[in-house]
Amino acid sequence: MSRHQYVRNLDYQDAMDEFEGFSEEEDELSPEDRALMNQGVADVQAALGVEASKVTVAQIEESLWHYYYDIDKTVTYLTSKFINPRPKATKPAPQQPNGKSVTSTIDFAPAGLSLELDLHPNWATKCLGLTDDAIPAPRARPSLSHFFRDMPWGNIPKHRETTFIPPPAAPGGLLGGSGAPPKMSKLQALAAARKKKAEEKNAVNDKVEQARMGVKELSVKEPLADKANLSTAGPFSKRLKTSESAAQDRVAPTFATQPTQPEPAQPVEVAKAPEDELPLAKAQPSAFAQSLFGSSSNTRKSEAPRDELPDIQAQHFAPPKIDFPFCVGKAPKPTPTSIELGPAFELSKRKRDDSEGYETTVVLYPNLPQFVRDNFAQPSPDDIVLAAQAQAKGKAGQKTTAQPKKKGTQSTEAVTAGVNELKIDDAPLPKSRNLDVLSEFEKSKSKKTASFVVVGHVDAGKSTMMGRLLLDLKVVDQRTVDRLRKEAETIGKSSFALAWVLDQRSEERSRGVTIDVATNRFETEHTAFTILDAPGHQDFIPNMIAGASQADFAILVIDASTGAFESGLKGQTREHSLLIRSMGVSRVIVAVNKLDMVAWSQERFNEIKDQMSGFLSSANFQHKNIAFVPVSGLQGDNLVRRSSDPAASWYTGPTLVEELENSEPNARALASPLRMTISEVYRTMQSPVTVSGRIDAGSLQMGDAILIQPSGEKAYVKSILADDAPVDWAVAGQNVVLHLSHVDPAHVRVADIICDPAKPIPRADTFTLKALAFDFLMPMQVDVHRGRLHAAGRIEAIPALLDKVTGSVIKKKPKIVKPATVARIVVKLDGLVPLEAGQRVVLRSGGQTVAAGLLE
Numbered sequence: 066m067s068r069h070q071y072v073r074n075l076d077y078q079d080a081m082d083e084f085e086g087f088s089e090e091e092d093e094l095s096p097e098d099r100a101l102m103n104q105g106v107a108d109v110q111a112a113l114g115v116e117a118s119k120v121t122v123a124q125i126e127e128s129l130w131h132y133y134y135d136i137d138k139t140v141t142y143l144t145s146k147f148i149n150p151r152p153k154a155t156k157p158a159p160q161q162p163n164g165k166s167v168t169s170t171i172d173f174a175p176a177g178l179s180l181e182l183d184l185h186p187n188w189a190t191k192c193l194g195l196t197d198d199a200i201p202a203p204r205a206r207p208s209l210s211h212f213f214r215d216m217p218w219g220n221i222p223k224h225r226e227t228t229f230i231p232p233p234a235a236p237g238g239l240l241g242g243s244g245a246p247p248k249m250s251k252l253q254a255l256a257a258a259r260k261k262k263a264e265e266k267n268a269v270n271d272k273v274e275q276a277r278m279g280v281k282e283l284s285v286k287e288p289l290a291d292k293a294n295l296s297t298a299g300p301f302s303k304r305l306k307t308s309e310s311a312a313q314d315r316v317a318p319t320f321a322t323q324p325t326q327p328e329p330a331q332p333v334e335v336a337k338a339p340e341d342e343l344p345l346a347k348a349q350p351s352a353f354a355q356s357l358f359g360s361s362s363n364t365r366k367s368e369a370p371r372d373e374l375p376d377i378q379a380q381h382f383a384p385p386k387i388d389f390p391f392c393v394g395k396a397p398k399p400t401p402t403s404i405e406l407g408p409a410f411e412l413s414k415r416k417r418d419d420s421e422g423y424e425t426t427v428v429l430y431p432n433l434p435q436f437v438r439d440n441f442a443q444p445s446p447d448d449i450v451l452a453a454q455a456q457a458k459g460k461a462g463q464k465t466t467a468q469p470k471k472k473g474t475q476s477t478e479a480v481t482a483g484v485n486e487l488k489i490d491d492a493p494l495p496k497s498r499n500l501d502v503l504s505e506f507e508k509s510k511s512k513k514t515a516s517f518v519v520v521g522h523v524d525a526g527k528s529t530m531m532g533r534l535l536l537d538l539k540v541v542d543q544r545t546v547d548r549l550r551k552e553a554e555t556i557g558k559s560s561f562a563l564a565w566v567l568d569q570r571s572e573e574r575s576r577g578v579t580i581d582v583a584t585n586r587f588e589t590e591h592t593a594f595t596i597l598d599a600p601g602h603q604d605f606i607p608n609m610i611a612g613a614s615q616a617d618f619a620i621l622v623i624d625a626s627t628g629a630f631e632s633g634l635k636g637q638t639r640e641h642s643l644l645i646r647s648m649g650v651s652r653v654i655v656a657v658n659k660l661d662m663v664a665w666s667q668e669r670f671n672e673i674k675d676q677m678s679g680f681l682s683s684a685n686f687q688h689k690n691i692a693f694v695p696v697s698g699l700q701g702d703n704l705v706r707r708s709s710d711p712a713a714s715w716y717t718g719p720t721l722v723e724e725l726e727n728s729e730p731n732a733r734a735l736a737s738p739l740r741m742t743i744s745e746v747y748r749t750m751q752s753p754v755t756v757s758g759r760i761d762a763g764s765l766q767m768g769d770a771i772l773i774q775p776s777g778e779k780a781y782v783k784s785i786l787a788d789d790a791p792v793d794w795a796v797a798g799q800n801v802v803l804h805l806s807h808v809d810p811a812h813v814r815v816a817d818i819i820c821d822p823a824k825p826i827p828r829a830d831t832f833t834l835k836a837l838a839f840d841f842l843m844p845m846q847v848d849v850h851r852g853r854l855h856a857a858g859r860i861e862a863i864p865a866l867l868d869k870v871t872g873s874v875i876k877k878k879p880k881i882v883k884p885a886t887v888a889r890i891v892v893k894l895d896g897l898v899p900l901e902a903g904q905r906v907v908l909r910s911g912g913q914t915v916a917a918g919l920l921e
């Protein structure tokens with residue numbers, strides 16, 4: 066045996082074990098291994114010749130293990146290590162070429178800082194440009210300030226240095242304050258005076274116009290009620306003073322019948338208090354502060370007792386002029402309605418204008434505590450609307466909240482009971498018809514359902530073939546395809562028109578590759594099929610895994626054109642075949658495509674058939690479960706109809722659709738607890754939480770309570786769609802859309818599992834997998850893929866190597882697993898994931914599939 070053969074046949078597992086000294090069978094080399102080792106030792110000794118005596122057999126054997134029996138490497142190693150060991154080079158202390166070390170001091174003059182640097186000589190030479198001679202003597206501490214002397218930040222003259230002047234504290238503030246205007250510079254004062262002048266000019270005209278518009282829209286229900294009320298004396302006069310001064314600078318909606326003139330000196334009948342009693346000395350609280358805390362105490366002092374205030378709720382003034390100085394937010398839109406002021410607001414100023422009748426200015430001061438109380442004593446606008454709606458519906462007797470509630474009647478118990486009744490979703494629970502779904506299913510005699518995934522190397526023609534199939538089966542019409550062809554032509558991809566029937570994303574169309582699994586449906590006489598068109602590009606293998614996890618069987622598309630089959634076999638033809646098998650797909654139809662490009666060569670077809678049969682058998686597909694069909698997806702030959710091309714007459718077998726019909730879907734776990742993997746979550750008119758996916762096991766019906774894992778949230782099935790039609794129930798194997806209720810969308814994600822609340826799927830962060838290795842496996846980081854779920858994890862342990870066929874343990878605790886072998890591995894995830902025995906899982910690492918298998 067040559068060394069190469071020797072290395073190729075090497076058992077990596079054993080090699081790793083023994084090299085690392087971990088193997089329990091360390092000293093028990095098999096007779097075959099011992100013979101190989103002896104042979105290796107002899108080879109090495111022969112290569113070393115007379116020098117062989119300088120190394121022991123043990124050293125040779127150890128080196129051979131280390132270098133995987135590579136004789137050349139072993140000899141090189143032994144020679145350099147034991148026979149002619151190189152004298153150990155003593156590392157000279159880092160030194161300056163001229164033996165000097167450089168210490169430099171950088172002075173930051175303005176800051177008065179000095180930074181001392183111990184520079185490596187190379188730095189001094191290369192970066193600072195110091196010549197060997199220029200490098201100062203040790204500890205010379207040369208100043209580097211000269212180096213920065215022309216830097217503006219290094220030499221700012223004192224008189225140009227910036228002095229930080231803190232900004233003056235803002236006067237007033239949110240909650241009021243001194244009230245004094247902010248200090249202004251002369252320039253600011255000048256600018257402000259000019260601005261004010263200009264604004265005053267404009268504002269007069271604007272206000273007049275605004276007021277006119279407002280008054281036009283206002284309609285007054287009743288004439289002025291009681292004029293005497295308008296001349297309310299006493300407390301209002303004080304308010305008037307303060308409010309007037311405050312209002313002058315305020316831009317507040319004002320409704321007036323006359324162009325606004327500077328108001329004449331107040332003929333206010335109500336102002337009786339002496340000037341010195343006016344609360345002007347103290348700053349007026351800001352509007353915001355008043356809103357929060359009510360009127361300031363000095364203002365309150367001047368107010369009349371609440372009881373004395375006139376009830377202005379029922380009063381209407383014509384034409385009213387209302388000033389809302391404390392309105393925050395939108396100004397009230399003038400509407401043709403009466404203006405009602407609740408007692409929460411206090412009337413502060415009224416004015417009589419004889420020329421225009423009564424003109425009233427009302428300044429509103431919210432008296433917050435009272436305001437709050439009274440707000441709850443009166444029906445809210447919502448209450449009023451609800452009451453009106455109820456009335457309109459003729460529900461006169463119905464109790465509405467529009468009735469004024471008596472103060473203090475809301476007992477603590479009532480509030481508590483109300484809070485207890487609060488639910489996220491107050492809608493009634495969906496009603497269940499409590500059907501016996503399994504017997505309904507048996508009675509239904511509906512067509513059998515089957516899902517198949519279309520896999521294969523990139524550009525093998527998967528989407529084109531499915532597009533053609535749908536066209537020939539009249540699921541899509543010719544006009545649609547013609548439109549797609551036109552669109553494809555505009556971007557120079559006319560050959561992809563049929564593929565666009567499935568590839569509907571703009572990115573897929575512009576790039577000419579499938580990115581995510583596309584689904585579509587068609588029916589034959591006996592079966593309702595769901596197509597899962599998977600992407601072929603290796604970057605999108607996780608999406609292909611998601612598609613394969615929902616499939617009963619697969620169509621493996623192979624590009625028969627010259628060279629394409631061969632490169633596919635090294636690429637995704639191989640990877641997809643292994644993946645689908647590991648995902649539990651046992652039936653595969655191999656569509657040998659693009660035969661039109663090789664003139665329907667029977668020879669080429671047979672060549673591909675032979676190679677693929679061997680490969681698929683080695684991938685554990687049974688011979689009876691493999692079928693081959695020569696097709697042209699582009700032209701539709703042998704898909705739905707037999708090829709009319711005379712060159713293809715040699716094929717007389719079934720078409721692709723006939724082969725699909727001959728395929729039996731997997732047995733459905735109808736009686737098992739409900740399991741449905743969510744493929745999509747979205748919002749619809751029917752429900753804010755609509756999910757789609759395939760029922761993996763069990764059944765469900767409308768009104769069912771379900772549990773969503775891993776969130777553990779409960780939800781209800783409001784309605785079900787199967788094949789876009791509403792149904793009362795659905796069973797395993799069906800692809801359905803569920804409208805859910807009583808669940809927050811935040812708790813529902815793609816790849817979650819819907820399950821029976823009585824028999825929920827457990828959540829786990831560690832699982833044991835019986836895996837087929839695609840690559841070398843050892844304790845390492847991996848991405849775990851289960852359907853659409855991706856989770857980060859790590860291979861924690863490899864308890865055993867297993868026999869591929871029987872599953873019995875061949876070897877315990879291997880340190881490494883070779884490709885194409887089966888092992889039991891323990892994987893630890895970073896978080897909790899719904900997992901249970903029987904699920905199919907794929908492990909990937911560094912963008913490559915490294916293993917796939919079944920949870921134990």
Ligand SMILES: Nc1nc2c(ncn2[C@@H]2O[C@H](COP(=O)(O)OP(=O)(O)OP(=O)(O)O)[C@@H](O)[C@H]2O)c(=O)[nH]1
Nearest residue numbers: 523524525526527528529560578579601697698699
């Ligand atoms: N001549 C010929 N060309 C074909 C046939 N089938 C597909 N093609 C061409 O092959 C190219 C790729 O076709 P797609 O259907 O996009 O291939 P795909 O396998 O779906 O590609 P991905 O999903 O991105 O991996 C397109 O230009 C098709 O027109 C065929 O039977 N004959």
